[in-house]
Every structure is written in structure tokens, then in C-alpha cells.
Amino acid sequence: MPEYDPVRPPVALTVAGSDSGGGAGIQADLSAMTAHGVFGTAVVTATTAQNTRGVEDVHPVPADHVASQYAAVADDFDVAAIKTGMLATAEIVETVTGAVADARVPLVVDPVMVAATGDRLLSPAAEEAYEDLIAAATLVTPNADEAEVLTDEPVETPADAERAGRELVALGADAALVKGGHLADDDGATGETVVDTLVRAGGKEGAIEVDRFESPRIDTDATHGSGCALSSAVAARLARGEPLRGAVEKAVGEMSEAVRRGYDVGGGPGAVNPTMLGGE
Numbered sequence: 316m317p318e319y320d321p322v323r324p325p326v327a328l329t330v331a332g333s334d335s336g337g338g339a340g341i342q343a344d345l346s347a348m349t350a351h352g353v354f355g356t357a358v359v360t361a362t363t364a365q366n367t368r369g370v371e372d373v374h375p376v377p378a379d380h381v382a383s384q385y386a387a388v389a390d391d392f393d394v395a396a397i398k399t400g401m402l403a404t405a406e407i408v409e410t411v412t413g414a415v416a417d418a419r420v421p422l423v424v425d426p427v428m429v430a431a432t433g434d435r436l437l438s439p440a441a442e443e444a445y446e447d448l449i450a451a452a453t454l455v456t457p458n459a460d461e462a463e464v465l466t467d468e469p470v471e472t473p474a475d476a477e478r479a480g481r482e483l484v485a486l487g488a489d490a491a492l493v494k495g496g497h498l499a500d501d502d503g504a505t506g507e508t509v510v511d512t513l514v515r516a517g518g519k520e521g522a523i524e525v526d527r528f529e530s531p532r533i534d535t536d537a538t539h540g541s542g543c544a545l546s547s548a549v550a551a552r553l554a555r556g557e558p559l560r561g562a563v564e565k566a567v568g569e570m571s572e573a574v575r576r577g578y579d580v581g582g583g584p585g586a587v588n589p590t591m592l593g594g595e
């Protein structure tokens with residue numbers, strides 16, 4: 316790996332929505348990237364009028380302006396990894412898929428559909444448009460609900476998560492991390508442990524490799540921004556040149572601390588603290 320130069324750090328790009336409440340979206344992504352010593356550039360896909368209690372209003376950015384933001388960044392910076400978050404509409408999903416098609420850098424796709432507060436962040440018509448973006452992904456990071464929508468099958472246990480991960484890899488993603496925050500155990504109970512399942516293509520002779528990462532379940536509803544921070548952490552590590560499996564394992568491991576030390580700001584459930592991420 317090249318020696319780290321703080322004046323010329325690796326550059327990553329987030330393509331995501333703005334959370335006026337600061338806990339998720341672009342705001343969480345840039346904090347997570349900075350915590351990794353990675354310079355964050357940002358293409359804003361939508362602004363949300365949002366706080367810890369919910370999403371009041373969503374204003375998608377016109378797709379041609381999403382494309383011009385992307386071109387401005389791609390023309391000037393040596394972007395080493397890209398992550399996508401909230402893409403809001405089918406047109407924006409398609410525009411971003413077209414824009415990243417020849418980027419030739421790792422692409423982490425967090426298929427944001429619904430906020431932790433239950434508010435929709437993606438038009439239902441856009442769910443199908445995600446297939447082509449997933450096919451281009453180095454890693455796709457759905458939670459159980461998003462994995463259900465993307466694979467059309469229930470995702471309730473780690474075994475289901477593995478099946479969904481295999482299906483996302485069959486769609487063309489190099490790897491899928493199906494997050495286990497909302498899953499029961501294999502035997503149906505909600506246990507002390509959260510199991511995140513990583514399915515990767517490209518083992519020997521095309522074999523699929525499966526890893527299960529276990530973390531202690533933290534009893535809190537202050538998980539706002541956790542998906543954004545995790546996918547940005549993986550993108551930042553990939554921008555630093557780390558291999559995928561290790562990047563995911565470290566990012567998943569560090570998320571416990573980001574949740575445990577979450578911010579208690581605003582009247583609703585608080586947000587994770589992305590500055591806890593980015594260790595060696």
C-alpha cells in the first residue's frame with residue numbers, strides 16, 4: 316500500500332441524499348470518510364427535510380444535475396472508491412448506473428429504500444431499476460428488508476440472508492453483505508448476537524465464499540445512519556487499498572462502537588457516531 320500522505324489522501328465519492336438532521340446520508344458519509352483519513356467528495360441526489368423524528372419532505376435533484384455533479388467530480392479527482400446511498404427515483408438510479416459504468420473503481424451500493432423512522436426514501440418504481448446498479452457493484456449492502464425487496468423472497472434468518480446474498484451475487488455483484496440487525500437466529504429467536512453475512516464471488520474456480528460476522532446486539536433504537544456509515548467505511552477502506560473481506564470485517568467490527576457511542580441529539584432516536592470508525 317502507498318504511504319499515507321495527509322496532503323494527498325485517497326479520494327472517495329458518496330452519491331447520496333442530504334439529511335438535514337445530520338445523522339445519515341451525505342452528512343454521515345463524509346464524517347465516516349474523514350474518520351478514515353479519506354477525502355470525501357459528494358454528489359447530492361436529493362435533499363430531505365428530516366430530523367430524528369422523521370422525514371417531512373423529500374426533494375429529488377433533477378437527474379441531469381446529478382449527472383453534472385458526477386462529471387465535475389470525475390473530471391478533476393482521482394476517485395479511488397464510490398458509494399451510493401439514497402437515490403430517490405428510478406431516473407436517478409439509472410443516471411448513476413450510467414455514470415459509474417466506466418469508473419473502474421470499487422463501487423459500494425447501499426440500496427437505501429426506507430429510513431429507520433419508516434419513511435420511504437426510494438420511489439417503489441425505482442426498485443426494479445436497481446438491478447443494473449447491483450450488477451455493477453463491488454459490494455451491495457442491503458438490510459434484511461431491502462434484501463427481501465431485491466430478491467422477492469423473505470429474509471428472516473441468517474440462512475435466508477445467505478440465500479439472498481447468493482442471489483445478489485448471481486445478479487452480477489462481486490459481493491453482498493446482508494446486514495443482520497433485523498434478523499432472528501437460524502432457529503427463529505432474536506438472540507444476543509447480530510449476524511452479518513458476506514457472500515463473495517471469485518473463490519477458487521468461481522466458488523462462492525460465505526463469511527458470517529457476529530457482533531453483540533446493542534439494545535438501542537439510536538441506529539440512525541448506521542447503514543450509511545458502514546457502507547462509507549467500507550468504501551473508505553477500499554479507497555485506502557484494503558482488500559474487500561478485511562475491509563468489511565473491520566467496518567462491521569467497528570460499528571458496535573459507533574452505535575454504543577451514538578449521539579443523543581434531537582427529540583427522537585439518536586444517530587450513530589461515524590468518528591468511532593477508521594482504525595487500523
Ligand SMILES: Cc1ncc(COP(=O)(O)O)c(N)n1
Pocket residue numbers: 331332333334339340341363365400401427429430431432436538539540541542543
Ligand atoms: C438522506 C438519507 N439517507 C439515508 C437514510 C437512511 O438512514 P436510516 O435508515 O438510518 O434512517 C436517511 N434516513 N436519510
